[in-house]
């Protein structure tokens with residue numbers, strides 16, 4: 456299996472990247488091919504892609520024949536506000552995108568930022584994101 460991670464935080468070595476580090480560690484442990492893309496670094500080229508009209512055949516993100524139809528999607532989120540209050544808006548949007556694009560939504564793993572980087576280095580956070588990695592590749 457191949458896993459593509461689109462790391463959306465502008466802080467390339469921040470909280471989200473820290474959580475992703477253990478996620479990747481587990482994926483590699485399970486012999487999974489991982490590609491890690493930092494969106495911040497690729498923002499200019501992505502703008503070009505995301506701004507193209509949906510009708511454009513080459514990069515269409517919806518309906519039949521789209522490039523990523525049938526793929527699985529999972530979310531790893533870090534947030535300051537409490538659990539669902541923080542994550543729900545993003546998850547709802549992603550779920551809708553999955554329906555729209557015929558993607559399979561696997562689920563979300565999230566950790567709250569209570570103590571900066573240390574929040575993402577606890578045993579609970581690390582084992583949680585590793586278990587999530589195993590779930591992602593088992594589905």
Ligand SMILES: Cc1cc2nc3c(=O)[nH]c(=O)nc-3n(C[C@H](O)[C@H](O)[C@H](O)COP(=O)(O)O)c2cc1C
Nearest residue numbers: 464465466469470471472533534535536537541568
């Ligand atoms: C400018 C700014 C805005 C933020 N807005 C939110 C927010 O709307 N909801 C939330 O749950 N956390 C918010 N946070 C907290 C961050 O999401 C949280 O600290 C996260 O772990 C940062 O991840 P990063 O280090 O990968 O960027 C915000 C933090 C900053 C600095």
